[in-house]
Amino acid sequence: MTQFRNACPRHCYGSCAMFSNVKGERLIRVIGDSKHGYTQGSLCAKGYSLIQYTLDDYRLRYPLKQLRRGSGEWRRISWDQAYDIISLKIIELNKTFGSNKAIGYYKGTGNIGLLHHAVEGMFAGLGSCTNLTGNICADTGIHVLEKTMGSFPHPDPEDMHKANLIVIWGGNPTSTNINLMRIIYKARKDKSVPLVVIDPVFTNTAKRADYYFQIEPHSDEWLALGIAKRLVEVKHIDEGFIKEHTCGYAEFARELDRLLIDEVLSHTGLSTEAFDCLCKLFLEHNAIACLTGFGMQRYRGAGKAVNAISALIALTGSYYTAGGGLYFYNKAYTDPAEFMIEYCKPHSTDGEGRFVNINTFPQEALGLQDPPLKMLWVSCANPLSQGFDLAAWYDLFSQLELVVCVDLYLTKTARQADIVLPAASFFEEEDLIVSFWHNWLTLNEKTLPSFYESKSDLQIARELSSYINRIKPGFSAFPSEMNALDWICKFFIPQMEDEYGFNSIDDLRKQSFKKIKEPLPDTWRYCFDSSLLSDLHSEISLSVCDYPYYLLTPQSLLKFHSQYETLTWLNPMQKKMPTAEISSHIASNQEIRNGDTIEVCSARGSMLSEACVNAKLPNNVVYVEQSDRFCVNNLFGGSFPSAESCPFFDCKVRIRKVSPYEQPEGFSC
Amino acid sequence: MGTLGFYFDQTICTGCRACQVACKDKNNLEIGVLFRNVRTFEVGVFPQTKAYHYSGTCNHCANPACVPVCPVGAMFVAEDGTVQHDDELCIGCLSCIQACPYSVPQYIESLGIVQKCDSCKQLRDNGWNPACVDACPMRALEFGDLDELRAKHGDDVVSELPILPSAGMTEPSLLISCKACAELPDFREKQV
Numbered sequence: 001m002t003q004f005r006n007a008c009p010r011h012c013y014g015s016c017a018m019f020s021n022v023k024g025e026r027l028i029r030v031i032g033d034s035k036h037g038y039t040q041g042s043l044c045a046k047g048y049s050l051i052q053y054t055l056d057d058y059r060l061r062y063p064l065k066q067l068r069r070g071s072g073e074w075r076r077i078s079w080d081q082a083y084d085i086i087s088l089k090i091i092e093l094n095k096t097f098g099s100n101k102a103i104g105y106y107k108g109t110g111n112i113g114l115l116h117h118a119v120e121g122m123f124a125g126l127g128s129c130t131n132l133t134g135n136i137c138a139d140t141g142i143h144v145l146e147k148t149m150g151s152f153p154h155p156d157p158e159d160m161h162k163a164n165l166i167v168i169w170g171g172n173p174t175s176t177n178i179n180l181m182r183i184i185y186k187a188r189k190d191k192s193v194p195l196v197v198i199d200p201v202f203t204n205t206a207k208r209a210d211y212y213f214q215i216e217p218h219s220d221e222w223l224a225l226g227i228a229k230r231l232v233e234v235k236h237i238d239e240g241f242i243k244e245h246t247c248g249y250a251e252f253a254r255e256l257d258r259l260l261i262d263e264v265l266s267h268t269g270l271s272t273e274a275f276d277c278l279c280k281l282f283l284e285h286n287a288i289a290c291l292t293g294f295g296m297q298r299y300r301g302a303g304k305a306v307n308a309i310s311a312l313i314a315l316t317g318s319y320y321t322a323g324g325g326l327y328f329y330n331k332a333y334t335d336p337a338e339f340m341i342e343y344c345k346p347h348s349t350d351g352e353g354r355f356v357n358i359n360t361f362p363q364e365a366l367g368l369q370d371p372p373l374k375m376l377w378v379s380c381a382n383p384l385s386q387g388f389d390l391a392a393w394y395d396l397f398s399q400l401e402l403v404v405c406v407d408l409y410l411t412k413t414a415r416q417a418d419i420v421l422p423a424a425s426f427f428e429e430e431d432l433i434v435s436f437w438h439n440w441l442t443l444n445e446k447t448l449p450s451f452y453e454s455k456s457d458l459q460i461a462r463e464l465s466s467y468i469n470r471i472k473p474g475f476s477a478f479p480s481e482m483n484a485l486d487w488i489c490k491f492f493i494p495q496m497e498d499e500y501g502f503n504s505i506d507d508l509r510k511q512s513f514k515k516i517k518e519p520l521p522d523t524w525r526y527c528f529d530s531s532l533l534s535d536l537h538s539e540i541s542l543s544v545c546d547y548p549y550y551l552l553t554p555q556s557l558l559k560f561h562s563q564y565e566t567l568t569w570l571n572p573m574q575k576k577m578p579t580a581e582i583s584s585h586i587a588s589n590q591e592i593r594n595g596d597t598i599e600v601c602s603a604r605g606s607m608l609s610e611a612c613v614n615a616k617l618p619n620n621v622v623y624v625e626q627s628d629r630f631c632v633n634n635l636f637g638g639s640f641p642s643a644e645s646c647p648f649f650d651c652k653v654r655i656r657k658v659s660p661y662e663q664p665e666g667f668s669c
Numbered sequence: 670m671g672t673l674g675f676y677f678d679q680t681i682c683t684g685c686r687a688c689q690v691a692c693k694d695k696n697n698l699e700i701g702v703l704f705r706n707v708r709t710f711e712v713g714v715f716p717q718t719k720a721y722h723y724s725g726t727c728n729h730c731a732n733p734a735c736v737p738v739c740p741v742g743a744m745f746v747a748e749d750g751t752v753q754h755d756d757e758l759c760i761g762c763l764s765c766i767q768a769c770p771y772s773v774p775q776y777i778e779s780l781g782i783v784q785k786c787d788s789c790k791q792l793r794d795n796g797w798n799p800a801c802v803d804a805c806p807m808r809a810l811e812f813g814d815l816d817e818l819r820a821k822h823g824d825d826v827v828s829e830l831p832i833l834p835s836a837g838m839t840e841p842s843l844l845i846s847c848k849a850c851a852e853l854p855d856f857r858e859k860q861v
Binding site for chain 2: 029031032034039041043044045048175178179181182205208558569570
């Protein structure tokens with residue numbers, strides 16, 4: 001039996017370091033690395049199911065070609081045939097349009113390994129193509145916080161227990177960040193630090209909180225500003241911090257003065273007692289650790305909420321305290337994608353490429369002219385299941401001449417591709433995983449031989465680039481001679497060795513490394529944004545009568561968006577229909593019982609589901625799990641401001657009970 | 670006192686499930702949740718077929734897989750060496766369920782947490798046997814000091830069977846007097 005070091009590459013808070021035991025080319029056991037400071041040897045349920053994942057029956061084994069898109073008529077082809085089709089198309093498009101701008105890619109965060117940025121590198125190597133920008137998860141918060149906090153200081157989550165109040169605002173770490181619960185429990189055990197959860201949904205984390213505040217969806221900014229107003233009113237603010245480390249406070253306080261607490265209460269749905277209790281908690285503590293989850297950043301204008309919360313934390317002066325501060329998103333050193341693009345792009349490009357934002361990809365891509373987008377490469381992503389505006393995605397696909405999808409599974413997106421290439425799992429490739437949350441970095445060693453003919457993104461980029469260059473010498477500048485270890489040793493290691501304190505790949509094979517964290521510099525400033533208060537009232541009008549309920553689709557425990565759905569160790573129930581949790585208010589109004597079939601309709605689409613009455617849900621909330629099989633995303637859609645992540649939780653729906661005699665024709669999943 | 674664990678005499682087990690039901694009753698378990706689970710297996714080809722039963726629960730392993738994986742320390746080794754679970758701490762992340770090679774921890778949906786066999790600690794502390802032990806009409810189950818149990822039941826007791834994961838993984842505190850047919854590799858589980 002041999003043991004290897006691995007790191008989970010999911011776009012998750014954990015980025016867990018693990019050891020894998022292999023016997024006869026089979027993964028037989030995975031265990032967490034107890035020396036990893038954040039995860040301390042525990043993995044989540046999904047992690048322990050990786051044994052099944054590596055040999056999952058549903059995994060793709062060979063490159064496939066679909067005779068007609070969406071027909072399901074697949075033919076197995078060789079890698080060379082696949083490269084041939086793709087190369088010829090790229091060259092043809094280049095000839096037709098005189099540049100590579102008709103060629104684009106959509107690379108998601110299905111695998112956050114640094115070497116998966118080879119996809120960006122491969123396209124950068126072609127010169128001017130249609131590139132991707134933006135951050136699919138965190139754009140809303142990142143853009144706002146850049147304004148108020150500059151290069152915002154992310155506290156070390158391992159220090160969170162040093163705070164004297166922990167607030168989880170719109171997050172659910174018991175499902176999405178289980179190791180954080182250890183730190184929260186440590187704070188509770190050592191110093192009786194209270195845990196406060198603010199969430200419209202009574203989550204598993206909320207169940208374990210000392211204080212839980214159930215607020216109306218979309219009212220986070222009202223609540224944060226309401227508390228801020230209270231702090232300013234009773235002059236319980238950190239004046240020293242405000243004087244030395246902030247700007248724009250006077251104006252912010254003036255604007256706050258105009259805010260009415262009654263309005264706060266009516267928007268948030270909190271009682272006066274509850275609001276007073278929450279304010280008291282903020283008044284009594286001065287080292288407040290506040291986690292702003294991604295859940296509260298999924299509606300239009302949610303940036304205001306992040307902004308307001310960051311201001312609230314500033315008023316308490318928590319930023320310089322041990323453990324206190326705003327926990328949101330730990331930006332990696334230099335952006336590895338940019339680095340890859342910079343390195344791979346040819347010296348003499350025929351003009352600059354163009355950029356499309358990942359969050360508004362289908363709409364923006366549809367609008368591209370001269371030339372329109374004609375070829376799309378999808379990797380580490382499943383946009384036809386997880387995208388925001390599926391109608392736009394399908395429109396976009398219909399204008400494309402070639403769609404290539406690299407995936408481990410025949411996802412909704414792969415089913416609409418012309419060529420599907422089987423991707424390696426992370427046990428079958430080398431990689432480097434840097435967390436976006438804690439400060440650790442872990443090497444991922446190649447543990448298993450390739451699963452049938454699957455290949456890593458880097459391998460595909462290398463082979464396709466040299467294939468094109470064989471047909472048309474010098475067409476791609478991607479350095480196809482460099483293998484994974486070359487990339488890690490020559491480029492990533494020199495960049496990171498000072499920050500993380502290692503020297504060679506041999507060091508990385510021995511342990512995970514933690515970034516040497518510098519304390520928040522004395523010169524750092526927080527800038528209050530008083531414009532926040534002036535446009536609070538501009539709400540998006542939603543037709544309240546037709547679609548009275550909010551549809552919330554947060555991350556679930558045993559799936560990762562649409563990933564891991566086929567693993568029977570995790571999701572053994574062979575469901576015929578998705579489950580929609582409804583409040584008892586909706587259930588009694590419409591005489592719906594557990595197990596009834598209901599139709600969840602938005603202005604965009606509908607889906608049939610099995611009703612499950614959840615008495616803990618707010619009256620106006622419907623709760624559905626994300627899924628690839630039962631895709632809920634066709635209910636979403638519409639436009640939203642740029643520089644924001646997709647407003648998935650802006651969807652309003654109505655519920656209709658479906659009689660058993662009705663033909664389920666609306667069932668489009 | 671040495672390591673505590675269960676002894677199971679497979680040679681006399683009739684597969685009646687009394688232990689399973691007594692356990693379910695003692696722990697007041699929901700439908701679908703079993704802390705002790707009796708399974709029936711068949712080996713051989715007709716007319717040479719043989720059957721055996723296996724009554725399994727938490728083995729209170731010396732090197733438990735469930736304890737280090739728990740992010741919040743809800744699963745722990747108690748002073749008497751048994752593996753116990755603190756319901757108050759559990760966050761319901763299901764890591765232990767996936768980590769245990771015997772699939773022992775069970776998710777209790779109504780509580781949103783995991784629970785498992787505690788070897789009836791409360792009963793034992795008051796001088797009683799675990800519920801399953803006293804329920805067995807054949808007296809095929811015992812709980813106690815493994816060294817004493819080994820001395821009582823002879824050296825041919827085993828800790829692993831073809832139907833179970835390798836004992837090297839977690840060092841289960843488990844002794845089985847097994848039927849000869851239970852050592853054959855080609856077994857089939859039978860639904861009873």
